[in-house]
Each structure stands twice: as structure tokens, then as C-alpha cells.
Amino acid sequence: MTGPKKGGRSGVLAFSSVCIAQYQPGQALSDYIHSNEKFGRKLLLAMHETEQQKNIVISPLPVSQTFGALSEGTFDSTTLLELGKVFEWRDQPFRNVASRMLSARIPSEKFPPQEEIETPKPSKVLPIAVPSKPFAPLSQSTILLYRGRGFLRDRFVELASRDYGIQFQEAKAGELPVPKDPDVRKLYELKGGILDFSIITFTDLRTPWRHELFNGRSQKLPFTLRSGAKVETDQMVSALQHYKHIAADGFEAVALPGGDAYLLVLLPAVGKDIIELEGEFAVGQIDLDSVMKSEEGDVTLPISHIRFSADLEPPLRKLGLNSLFTDFRSLGAMVSTSEGAHLTAAVQRVDLDVDTWGIKASAITFLGGVAGGVMGGVMLPPPQPFHMIVDRPFLFFIRDNVTDALLFAGVEMNPTLN
Numbered sequence: 001m002t003g004p005k006k007g008g009r010s011g012v013l014a015f016s017s018v019c020i021a022q023y024q025p026g027q028a029l030s031d032y033i034h035s036n037e038k039f040g041r042k043l044l045l046a047m048h049e050t051e052q053q054k055n056i057v058i059s060p061l062p063v064s065q066t067f068g069a070l071s072e073g074t075f076d077s078t079t080l081l082e083l084g085k086v087f088e089w090r091d092q093p094f095r096n097v098a099s100r101m102l103s104a105r106i107p108s109e110k111f112p113p114q115e116e117i118e119t120p121k122p123s124k125v126l127p128i129a130v131p132s133k134p135f136a137p138l139s140q141s142t143i144l145l146y147r148g149r150g151f152l153r154d155r156f157v158e159l160a161s162r163d164y165g166i167q168f169q170e171a172k173a174g175e176l177p178v179p180k181d182p183d184v185r186k187l188y189e190l191k192g193g194i195l196d197f198s199i200i201t202f203t204d205l206r207t208p209w210r211h212e213l214f215n216g217r218s219q220k221l222p223f224t225l226r227s228g229a230k231v232e233t234d235q236m237v238s239a240l241q242h243y244k245h246i247a248a249d250g251f252e253a254v255a256l257p258g259g260d261a262y263l264l265v266l267l268p269a270v271g272k273d274i275i276e277l278e279g280e281f282a283v284g285q286i287d288l289d290s291v292m293k294s295e296e297g298d299v300t301l302p303i304s305h306i307r308f309s310a311d312l313e314p315p316l317r318k319l320g321l322n323s324l325f326t327d328f329r330s331l332g333a334m335v336s337t338s339e340g341a342h343l344t345a346a347v348q349r350v351d352l353d354v355d356t357w358g359i360k361a362s363a364i365t366f367l368g369g370v371a372g373g374v375m376g377g378v379m380l381p382p383p384q385p386f387h388m389i390v391d392r393p394f395l396f397f398i399r400d401n402v403t404d405a406l407l408f409a410g411v412e413m414n415p416t417l418n
Contacts, residue, residue, distance in 0.1 A: 032098035033405045035088035036064045040397075040406045041282040042086075046315035048278060048411055053226070055417055057306045057350045057410030059363035062140060062201035066367055068099055069142075069164035069199075070324065070343075073156045073334025079323045086321045096163040103165045105403050108141040111167050137260040138400065138407075139204050142166045145177035146197040151371070156334045166199070178368075183349065187366040190311060191345035196335075199367040205398070205407055207258040208358035213238050216356045223302060224392040225414055226274065233415040235390075236356050238299040244292040245386055251277055253288050254299055254388050258358055261407060264288070265301065266395040267388070274393045274411065281395065297386030302415040304354040312346040328372035339372025352408060359398060361408050 040060030048056055064087055071083050084090045092098070144166050146152055152168070160166040171177035178188045178198050188198070218236040225231060244255040250272050256263040266288070268277040280286050313325060323330045324343050332340035345368035353360040398408040 028092070028094040028098040029101045029403065031092050032095055032102065033403055035092065036061055037406045038088045038284070039064055039086065040409045042319055043312075043315055044395075044409045044411065045275075045278050045282040046318050047310060048275065050314070052275065053413055055304075055306045055308065055410070055412050055414065056310075057308050057352045057361075057408055058310070058348065059203050059350055059361075059365065059408050061405060061407055062142070062203050062363060062365040063312065063346075063348070065099065065102075065140070065164055066142065066199055066201055066365065067321075067324075068095065069160040069166055070331065070334070072096075072159040072163070073153075073331045075333045076323065076327070076329050079327070079330040082321050082323055086316065086319045096159070099163050102403060102405060105400065106138055106140050106405075107136065108165050108167075109136075109139060111141065111143045111169065113169065136204065137207050140165075140201060142199065142201040143179065144168050144197060144199045145171050145179065147171055147177050150336055151196070153334060153336055183364055184366060187309070187347045187349055187364060188345070188368065190309070190347050191368065193344055193368075194370060195344070195368045196341065196371045197369050201363075201365040203361075203363040203365070203407070205261055205359060205361045207260040209356075210257040210259060211239070211241070213256065214356040215239065218303060218356060221300065221389075222391060223415055226393050231414065231416045234303045235300050236303055238301070240296065240298045240385060242294045242296050243299070245295045245297060245388070246288065246292045247386060247388075248291070250280075251286070252388055253292060254297075255292065256299065256301075258401070260402075261359060261398050261400050263354065263359060264397040264399065265299070265388075265390060266397070267390055267392070268394070270392075274395070274413075278395060278411065295383060295386055297388060300387075300389045300391070301354070302390060302412065303356070304352060304412055304415060306350070306352045306410065306412070308352075308410075309349040310347065312348055313343075316346060331369065335371050337371050337373050341369055341371040343367055343369040345369075350408065350410075352410065354396075361398065363408070 043060055044056065044058055067083060067087060074080060089095055142165060149170060157168055161168065177195055178184060179200055184200055214236045218234055220232050221235045222230045223233040246253050250269050252267045254265050266281065268274050317325065326342060328340035328342050330342050335341045345366065348363060348365045350361065350363045393411065393413045395411050397406060399406055
């Protein structure tokens with residue numbers, strides 16, 4: 001077993017001490033959540049640019065959290081620089097503490113041992129059904145399966161479990177280190193190949209609208225596609241009440257409140273292409289949090305049922321994450337073998353339903369890898385209520401009510417494709 005060179009390690013420590021000295025107390029969780037937001041926007045744009053006619057939905061948080069854990073398994077400077085750039089982690093010395101704080105808000109469920117149950121998924125709720133009570137409104141659980149006792153370094157196991165909530169299980173001798181859950185197996189089959197370890201995260205959100213926001217109201221209305229053609233879709237009409245809202249020159253946005261999360265809808269102005277708006281939002285040209293204000297109005301929104309599976313490796317590599325998929329040195333501090341390890345697969349499936357009941361979303365994120373060798377003072381007239389009609393392609397973002405963490409993000413191009 002070989003360790004890092006003393007000179008390289010001291011350089012990392014010196015750099016870290018400078019970052020800590022300059023870091024403002026109390027901002028660790030906020031910065032970590034903001035990094036996940038920026039990463040989610042970039043990932044959505046990278047995927048939509050290659051599949052422009054599809055309805056897309058992703059869950060960035062489990063990707064951020066899992067790669068955060070993997071960052072504890074590398075001493076490779078190239079890998080660390082790529083991770084910092086792609087996930088926007090630069091100058092965040094307390095990122096591991098922020099992860100623990102976020103985990104306190106989003107609970108996980110314990111995975112049963114492999115031999116006790118056919119599928120290790122802690123719970124399974126059909127996303128298309130209104131969940132029965134009681135149910136966990138928001139949860140995220142991660143398991144790492146690996147081949148052979150002593151395969152992982154103790155230090156990595158300690159940090160990944162403590163800071164990122166990862167549960168570890170050794171696969172049975174001769175068995176593939178992939179859970180028997182049929183949905184996970186389908187994701188594995190998208191890439192296939194030999195594996196020495198896999199990391200699977202189950203993310204679930206079940207939250208009704210607040211104040212019976214839509215109260216079962218829906219109707220058939222036209223929706224204009226990007227091509228200009230029109231299709232008839234099922235749309236729901238909200239109650240007239242106050243929402244956080246903004247109507248600007250190039251877009252309109254509204255936040256629809258749920259019990260545990262809220263849905264942010266971003267609609268391009270008539271004549272503005274959705275890819276253009278998406279690009280502006282991804283690079284931070286649009287700061288919705290500072291311009292949205294409480295206004296009275298109502299919202300007409302398509303009922304959405306999106307099922308989306310994607311290979312995450314191409315967009316992640318497009319964003320600049322390469323060494324983790326190609327270089328055995330990238331995970332040299334994770335495994336006990338001197339040859340190191342790298343990833344061979346990163347795929348995700350998301351099922352999303354947005355209807356008159358609320359928001360129901362489930363994501364399975366699968367990573368696999370191999371080891372080497374193995375205004376005041378003026379009286380204004382009352383404002384007129386806004387009427388926001390989402391009748392053309394739009395972006396949406398689902399955020400946690402407590403931490404504002406981005407849980408799911410997507411684009412609806414054509415509701416009839418679902």
C-alpha cells in the first residue's frame with residue numbers, strides 16, 4: 001500500500017489552512033446548497049443541449065453528495081481540481097460538515113443485509129400513487145456494495161459514512177456488487193460490464209400542495225410546442241392567492257408552495273427560446289431570489305408525468321469531470337489495492353408526477369466502478385392580480401422548504417410525451 005508524498009500532502013494542508021482562515025463562520029451550509037444549485041443548473045443544460053425535444057428531469061443532490069463522498073477517496077490533484085470545478089466546491093473547507101447538517105434535514109433509512117431481503121431498498125412507494133399516511137415526505141438513502149473484505153480503506157469508510165451517510169455492505173462471494181432491486185438492475189444494464197463496487201442512492205419526495213392549492217381543478221387547454229405546433233394538455237388552475245412571482249422582460253417565474261418543498265416554474269417570454277433562457281439561468285445571469293416578491297395571482301400549469309433515465313457520464317465529462325472515469329489513480333485513497341480504482345458508470349432514473357395533489361418524485365442514482373488490478377412613502381393603487389399561464393415549454397426546479405436545497409430540476413417540452 002502506498003501513501004501520498006509528504007510534500008504534496010503538506011501543500012494541501014497549507015492551502016486548506018489559508019481557506020479556513022479566510023472563511024466566514026456560519027456560511028458552510030449556505031455555500032454547499034448554493035454549489036448544488038449551480039451544479040444542477042449546469043447539468044440540466046448540458047443534458048438538454050443534446051436532447052432538446054425531450055422532457056428531462058434530474059436529481060442533482062444525490063450526485064453532489066455521492067461525488068462528495070468520493071472526494072474523500074482521492075489524493076490526486078487533477079481529480080480534486082476537476083471535482084471542485086464541476087461541483088462548484090472551491091474554497092469550501094467545511095463542506096463535510098455542511099453535508100452532515102444537510103443530512104440532519106433529509107433523513108435516510110437503514111438498508112437490511114443482503115441475505116435478509118431480495119431488494120435492499122429501504123422502502124418503495126409507487127410514484128404515480130397518492131401516498132398513504134404515514135409516509136416520509138423527504139428521504140435519501142445511499143449504499144455502497146463492494147467485493148471482498150478489506151477492499152476499502154478504513155479511513156474512507158469512516159469519512160464517507162460519517163459525513164455523507166453512506167452505508168456499506170460486502171457483496172456475497174461470487175455475486176455482482178449490485179442490489180437485487182429490479183430498477184437498480186435495469187440501470188446497471190444500461191452500462192453493464194465488470195464491477196468491483198457500486199454506489200446507489202434512493203431519493204424520494206412526497207409533498208402535497210399547501211392550502212389545497214389546486215383543489216382538484218383541471219381542464220383541457222392548448223400548449224404551444226417549441227416548433228410552434230399546438231397540442232391539447234391537461235392543465236390545473238391554482239387558487240387566487242399570494243405567490244412569490246416576477247414578470248420580467250425575458251421571462252416569468254412563480255414559486256408554488258408545498259408542505260416540504262416548493263416548485264419554481266421559469267417560463268420564457270413569448271418569442272424567447274427556452275435553451276437561451278436555460279443558458280442564462282445556468283451561468284447566473286438571472287437571480288430570481290433577489291427579484292421575486294409576493295404578489296396576488298393564479299397559475300395555470302400542465303399536469304406532468306415524466307419518466308426519465310440518463311447516462312450521466314457524458315454530461316459530467318462535458319462539464320470537465322474526466323479523471324474519475326479514466327484514471328485508476330483518481331480513487332487511490334478509497335481502495336486498499338495499490339493500483340487504485342475509477343468509475344465505469346454513472347446513471348440516473350427519475351420518476352416525477354406533478355398533479356392537483358402535489359409533488360411526487362423518486363430518483364435512483366447508480367455509480368459503478370472497478371479497482372486497478374482489480375419602494376416606501378408613496379400610496380400606490382392596489383396591484384392587479386397576475387395570471388400566469390404556462391402554455392409553452394418551461395423550466396422547473398423543486399427545492400426543499402427548510403434548506404432551499406435543489407432536489408429535482410427539469411424541463412417540460414411537450415406534456416403529451418409523458
